[in-house]
Amino acid sequence: MLSQDDRRQLAEMERRLRAEDPAFCARMSGHTPRRRTPVALIVVCVLVWFAVFGSAVAGWWPATSVFAALAVASTGALGWSARRRDQD
Numbered sequence: 001m002l003s004q005d006d007r008r009q010l011a012e013m014e015r016r017l018r019a020e021d022p023a024f025c026a027r028m029s030g031h032t033p034r035r036r037t038p039v040a041l042i043v044v045c046v047l048v049w050f051a052v053f054g055s056a057v058a059g060w061w062p063a064t065s066v067f068a069a070l071a072v073a074s075t076g077a078l079g080w081s082a083r084r085r086d087q088d
Contacts, residue, residue: 037081045074 018025048071055063
């Protein structure tokens with residue numbers, strides 16, 4: 001059990017640490033907010049992939065190639081976003 005004086009000193013050290021390095025304190029406290037994957041990016045990926053399959057079924061090959069490139073780019077952006085979120 002800490003004495004009253006020790007508790008006061010510990011509180012003062014914690015206060016100084018919070019003032020000097022708030023990012024460190026936030027990481028150590030476990031209250032860091034998690035970044036969410038943008039819902040709009042997920043919706044764009046799904047819509048573009050539907051456009052790829054729809055244009056392929058319809059036989060519109062030039063449009064299919066454009067939509068496929070967009071699908072790959074949007075899926076890559078989604079993966080990059082998720083990976084960046086996990087590293088933080």
